[in-house]
Amino acid sequence: MKKPKLRELKEALTAVVKGPDTTSFPITPLEPAEAFRGQPLYDEDYCIGCGACAEVCPARTIDVIDEGNTRTLIHHFDNCIYCGQCEANCTTKKGIRLSHEYALAVFDRAQAITSVEKELVRCERCGEVITTREHLEWIARKVGSLAVANPTLLVPLHQRFGATTDPGERPDEKKVGRYDSYMVMCPACRREVYLTEDWEG
Numbered sequence: 001m002k003k004p005k006l007r008e009l010k011e012a013l014t015a016v017v018k019g020p021d022t023t024s025f026p027i028t029p030l031e032p033a034e035a036f037r038g039q040p041l042y043d044e045d046y047c048i049g050c051g052a053c054a055e056v057c058p059a060r061t062i063d064v065i066d067e068g069n070t071r072t073l074i075h076h077f078d079n080c081i082y083c084g085q086c087e088a089n090c091t092t093k094k095g096i097r098l099s100h101e102y103a104l105a106v107f108d109r110a111q112a113i114t115s116v117e118k119e120l121v122r123c124e125r126c127g128e129v130i131t132t133r134e135h136l137e138w139i140a141r142k143v144g145s146l147a148v149a150n151p152t153l154l155v156p157l158h159q160r161f162g163a164t165t166d167p168g169e170r171p172d173e174k175k176v177g178r179y180d181s182y183m184v185m186c187p188a189c190r191r192e193v194y195l196t197e198d199w200e201g
């Protein structure tokens, strides 16, 4: 048997005295560094469901699903590259944050998701998706008094405070008039209404 080299012998003795360099994870959890980029998590209170995080995600790992009156944002953390673009470009700056969560192993990849749901607002004329109610309210607060120029911003805000009165019966089913201009509408319908409305209606 060859004699161990001196360097290897020194390392072996040092390891005996110092203990192993490896950690005992997962028996002892690790405390990540302050700047560690772990699992992105939505904050329901600050997320307005605008979908900007999905737009900027380079891994396309956030789905925006609009069904009925609900928008669901689904983050698939098995495909996430933890780049932080969603957090950096979040409209409210606090809707999604990279946490310190790192133990993300699952047996079924379908379970590797987190999600948030928001109420969706659709055009009252054509049913097209506009955005979420919270997004409209956020824009309305941002533009302040200018929101009065656009009923799509103003009406949801009024509804929030119970201030919208019942518009009553439509004056004429076929005629486009003042009645229509105070509806929540997509940009295409609002253009059409403003261009064709009959001021008598």
Ligand code: SF4
Pocket: 042, 046, 047, 048, 049, 050, 051, 052, 053, 054, 073, 089, 090, 091, 092, 093, 094, 095, 096
């Ligand atoms: S508020 Fe932020 S987290 Fe929520 S959908 Fe918009 S960009 Fe994404």
Ligand code: SF4
Pocket: 040, 056, 057, 058, 059, 060, 061, 062, 075, 079, 080, 081, 082, 083, 084, 085, 086, 087
């Ligand atoms: S951290 Fe990067 S890859 Fe992961 S969801 Fe956010 S933008 Fe997408």
